[in-house]
Amino acid sequence: MKQVFWSLAALLSHWRKHPASLVTLLMGLSIATALWSGVQALNTQARNSYNQAAAIFTQGNSQNIIAQQGGYFNQDLFIRLRRSGAKVSPIIEGRIYLQKKELKIIGVDPITTPKNLSVELVHSLKSSFDLIDKAGKAFISPETLQGLGSKSDDRLKTDRGILLPPLQPLSSVPPGVIITDIGIAQNTLARAGKLSRLVVDQRNNLNSEQVSRLTNNSLRLVAPDDSNDLTRLTDSFHLNLTAFGMLAFVVGFFIVNASVGLAFEQRLPTLRTLRALGAPAYLLVFGMLIEIAAFTLIAGLIGVTGGYLIAQELLPNVAASLEGLYGAQISSRLALDKNWFFSAFAMAGSGALLANTAGLVKTLRLPVLNVAKPIAWREINHGYLRRQALLAFLAIVIAVLTYSLGKNLLSGFAFMACGLLGTAMLLPFILALLLLVGESQSQQPLLRWLFADGRQEIPGLSLALMALLLTLSANIGIGGMVTGFRETFLAWLDERLIAEIYYETATADDARKIEAWAQSDREIDAILPVWRAKTLIENQPVELMGMTFHDTYIRHFPLLSSKENVWENLHSNDSILISEQLARRLNINIDDVLNLPTGDKDWRVTIAGIFPDYGNPKGQIRIDHDRLALHFTDASRTHYSLRVAARSTGSVMARMKAVHGEKIIRIVDQEEVKKISIGIFEKTFMITGALNTLMLIVSAVALFTSLLTLSNLRLRQVAPVWAIGVSRQILAAIELARILIFAAGVALVAIPLGVFITWGLVTIINVIAFGWRLPMHIYPMHWLMVFITSLLTALLASLVPVIQLARSKPIDLLKGFTDAR
Amino acid sequence: MTIAHTLKIEEDGEILRIQDLTKSYETPQGSLLVLNKISLAIQSRTTIALMGESGSGKSTLLHLIGALDDPDTGSILIDGMEITQLKESEKAALRRNKIGFVFQQFNLIASLTVAENLAFQARLADRLDPTWLAELTHRLGLTQIASRYPEQLSGGQQQRVAVGRALAVKPRLLLADEPTGNLDEKTGDSVLALTLELVEETGCAFLMATHSARLAARLQRQCRLETGVLTCP
Structure with missing residues (x-):
């Protein structure tokens, strides 16, 4: 011991x-x-x-019953189903604004909530009989409550002036959500007697025919909403x-x-x-x-x-x-x-x-x-370079193998990681080679020493320089991808969001009424219904959207590839447009035939075009509006867009709100949609930017600490040169020059490595993760900035050790002669 | 006095004059006086052995003479030029032009070959004489190993390179701090013999710190440094 x-x-x-x-x-x-x-x-x-x-x-694997054509439906249908013995529970969902923050409000019926939902929240709701008290209660997550600047039992008014029940914090409520009694929610949303869906108790043996028969075809049975399968959808993001x-x-x-x-x-x-x-x-x-x-x-x-x-x-x-x-x-x-x-x-x-x-x-x-x-630095150096070369070779071999064998995201990342590490491990070699060339070209003794000594310093500094290389190349690579993506995305948004106004109605009936009204409005040039349906292809949810045969799409809708007369084909034949990510997933191309499940039978369609659909995690298919209505009778008919003169956007929206306020769930103009889309884009890559900056700081620290630690060891190398007759200032300048040479070498390697990262992200990772392939862009000005950043990082990191050397006392340098090893 | 003036090589006469040189170090126990009013003059072609116990201040005196350190008081004249007041860059110029230094630990530049090490100081001073360098390399027995690196050499070989590097510039003053301290007796003898031979030929003054009375006896004068005081018979 x-x-x-x-x-x-x-x-x-x-x-x-x-x-x-x-x-x-x-x-x-x-x-x-x-x-x-x-x-x-x-x-x-x-x-x-x-x-x-x-x-x-x-609700686990519970099925839902929704309106045949989307939107809200009358709660009489729920009563009819209950009376027939179906164990269903009503839910109404909608959006409200509290303290200028958008929240989701969910109204549930505590009495009929299915017993098989063994969720803490449901028990809380059921045991809390207060819910059906006069005032009731509104359950909210503690952090959302805090975010609203409110406390327990506070009563807040919505932007429409409706007073909510006292707020009750409950940790099992998800953030951004308010759960309350269905009656209160209906009033808050101004949807008295309306429901969004019915949750089917798992013990129920309801089938589609029964639901259609009992509700006179007004409602239909659907599988659990796949859009809630967030874990799967967000896997790529995480x-x-x-x-x-x-x-x-x-x-x-x-x-x-x-x-x-x-x-x-x-x-x-x-x-x-x-x-x-x-x-x-x-x-x-x-x-x-x-x-x-x-x-x-x-x-x-x-x-x-x-x-x-x-x-x-x-x-x-x-x-x-x-x-x-x-x-x-x-x-x-x-x-x-x-x-x-x-x-x-x-x-x-x-x-x-x-x-x-x-x-x-x-x-x-x-x-x-x-x-x-004696310290055999050359032996160490050669051994080190040999080991590095071997490891680099192995990493590159693994990279090639994963590239040729693997086709999933993990193998994509493994390929990138091995490629990156392999190149990073080659860095000492490349730097040694550069210094050797410099040495052979130098006649001046100090210059020769600068290069020769630099080679000796490589093993000590290589890890810090490799860290800097990874950071700089990640900066170039990810920066290149993000900038390229941004350019592509903005151009795509401009093409895609041509209509001036987008709105969603509460019911299909409401939509029809607004459509009729809009046809008589002089300021509205065109009404473009964007009806939606869902289907499953290879067990994956696919969104179907209708398109009218209109100049708006013909002139602007962006397509990656298409057959001739694509729009005529779409309108007159059984042809569809398919999103890039879905086309890749199904491995289909123009002129290929697809059997599209429509509910009762398959519809045989031909691919007429492939369109980019950046930012959408799901597959999407665009169909002629009439054909969508024909083949998908259950399509949701609540989404529309309007073409109006740009100057009339505000007045048309104001008129719509005034005349049809109750019928409209949401209405936004083109600018707003673009703003939201760009906002999401910027925020998504803000994280990348922040992590990139953190990594750059980390690399600078790595270089700084390595130089600082090495500076003591360096005295032994520097002291003889000083004794021979080179001033400390000149030695300090040489040390600085050497570090800058390293940094420049690292930046030079980082540029092709960064381009490799951009290429990998654009052609492998993004394609596997999101299903879209962006055009490859390169930005030489960004490279220049990274080159300068590399030099500045090295300058900053070497400042302290270099100043220390310039100001070192003779006694410190004399120690170099006595500190043998 | 300008640097240009000091660079004028005087073939004969006094090379070094030290007057009342004092040096002390600060230690946790207080100030430690290492050199106490030391005076010494050395003519060209003179060889002096500097003896004394460990810690007696031999290395400190060599460092002061070699413009590697600054005295507390006193003056050091090399070729008649006061060096204690020189700026850093002037001291560096003086070292590379007029002084050759041989260290106990050899202190060769590890990243350069033997040939490059030998020529390094002369090249720095822009005073490389290829004929002299070739002769020096030959005389020191380094021709066969000129392309090797210091780590590939024995201690004796390394010290011969250090001597060659110091003499390649044809210095006015050669300082050696225990040059044979890391070598065996036979190798030490041969290195010293060669050094003395070359010193004689270059006409410089040679000041060597050593513990060995036997080696010291081979030099013209033997000085002893004790309790900070220098005694030269």
Whole structure:
């Protein structure tokens, strides 16, 4: 025990002498853990919210009964079904505005709510008989209540001036939702006697024919709404986030590895002395393991705190983009579980252990009588470069294999990761080659030394430079993809959103009335119904939308590829347009034939065109309006768009609200839709931008800490040159030049690697994850910015060590002659 | 006095004059006086052994003479030029032009080959004489290993490279701090013999710190540094 204690004391004394190395190591491990756990916190938060929402809204595998043609329906139909013995429960859903925030209101009937819904919320509702009190209660999640600036039992008015029942916080209510008694909800939504759907009790054996017969074809039985299957839909989003988190962890891990490697070199004499004094190798390894455990504990705590803060900062944007893209409501208050907490420590521990593995193995094999051997840097360098080359080769082979064999998102990411790591591992080679060329071309002795010494410095700096390379290339690659996507998306929006006004009515009947009214309005040029239906193709939900044979589509609707006279074909034949992502999923192309399930039989259609549908996680098919009505009699007939003169948009909307306010659920103009779409887009990539910036900071820290740690070791290299007659200022300038050469070399490698990332994201990841392929764009100005960023990062990181050298006292340099090794 | 003036090589006469040189170090226990009003003059072609116990201040004196460190008081004149007041860049110029330094730990530049190490200081000073360098390389027995790197050499070979590097610039003053301290007796003897031979040929002054009375006896004068005081018989 005493042996362990004293050996550990001797090992730990190293950190007392080198506090900067200790700080570096802990900082690297903490940052890596923080970035990883931050991303994981976001994923956990989102998944918890999905589960919460799914538990309430999809009601497990319960079926729903909805209006034959979409929208609301009369509650008489519910009464009719109940009287016939069907175990169904009514629900009304809609949107309200409270304190200028949009919320979803759900009205439920506590008495008929099916018993098989074993959800805490339902029990709360059922046991809370207050719900059918006069005032009733409105259940809301605590964070949504807080977000409204309200407290328990507050009563708020909607934007329409309707007073809600006292608000009651309930943690099982999903964020952004208010659940209340169905009667209160109907009044709040101004839909007295109307319902959105009926939830069918799982013990019920209702079939479609029975529902149609009992409701005179007004209602139909549908499978659980797949749009609520958020976990599946958002998988790609979360995998992307995880991939970024992993990349950030790798960058952070590189710092740890660099710090541990340098610390091991610094501590080698101590280890040798301890071995020479009789400390067994296993004892030293045991001591080092205790040390790793301590690091894990400290860095884990800092990392978990940092991760929490990062997640807290990014959560609003993640929540906004998930809501915009998938309609998912994510709680804005981070509620994290112990699994997340311990997994962060596990990552910190495994990172520390992995970084120390080489040191532990070396310690076990350390020859005791090796003290007097000169430091064979060339041997080390050659060995290092050989190992790197081997690892790079392996990574590239794995990349090629995953590219040719795998066709899913995971293999896509594996391909990208191996390609990235393989190139990163080649970096020391490339830099050594560049320096060798520089050396051979230099006649001036100091210049030759600059290049020659640079090669010697590569092993010590390579991990930090690799971290910088990954960051810069990720910046170029992801930046290129995002900018390209933005350009494509904006151009696509301009083409796609041609109509000036978009609206949704409460019922199909309402829609017909508004349509009739609109035909007589002089300011309205065209009424474009956008009826919708759903079907399943290969067990995946597909949205069908109708299109009239109108100039608006013919002139503007963007198509990626199409057959000749596509619009005439669509109008007069059994032809359809199919979204790019669906076409890829089904592996079909122009002129291919598809059997489209219409409910009772399949409809044989030909693909006339493929259109881009960015941002839509589901497959979509566009059909001629009349054919949609013919083949999909259950199509929802509540969505329309209007063509009006731009200057008349406001007045037409105002008139519609005044005349048909009650009939309209939502009405927005083109600008508003664009604003919302662009907002979602920006928020989605704001997360990417934030993580990118964090990674750049991490890389700068990595480089800074490596240079700082190396600066002590560098004295031995610099001191003889100083003694021979080169001033400290010139030496400092040379050191700076060397770092800038490294940074420039890294940036030069980062450019093609960044283009590789853009290519991978555009042609592999996006296509698999989202189903769309963007045009590949390259941005040389962005490369220039990254090049400058690389130089600035290196300049900033090297400033302290370089100034230290320029201002070093002669006595510090003279130490270089006495600190042998 | 300008640098250009100081660079004028004087073939003979006094090369080094030290007057009342004092140096102390701050330690946790207080100020430690290492050199106490030391004075010394060295003519060209003179070889002096500087002896004394470990910590007696031999290295400190060499560092001060070599313009690697600054004294507390006193003056150091090299070729008649006061060096204690020089700026950093002027000291650097003085070191590369007039002083050759051989260290106990060799302190070769690890990233350069033997040939590059040998020529390095002379190239820096822009005073490379290829004929002299070739002769030096040959005389020091380094021709066969000119393309090797320091880590591939034995201690004796490394020290011969260090001597060659210092002499390639044809310095006015060669300073050596325990040059044979890391070598065995035979190798140490041969390195010193070669050094003295080359010193004689270049006409520079040679000041060597050593513990070895045997090696010191091979130099013209033997000075002893004790409790900060220098005694030269």
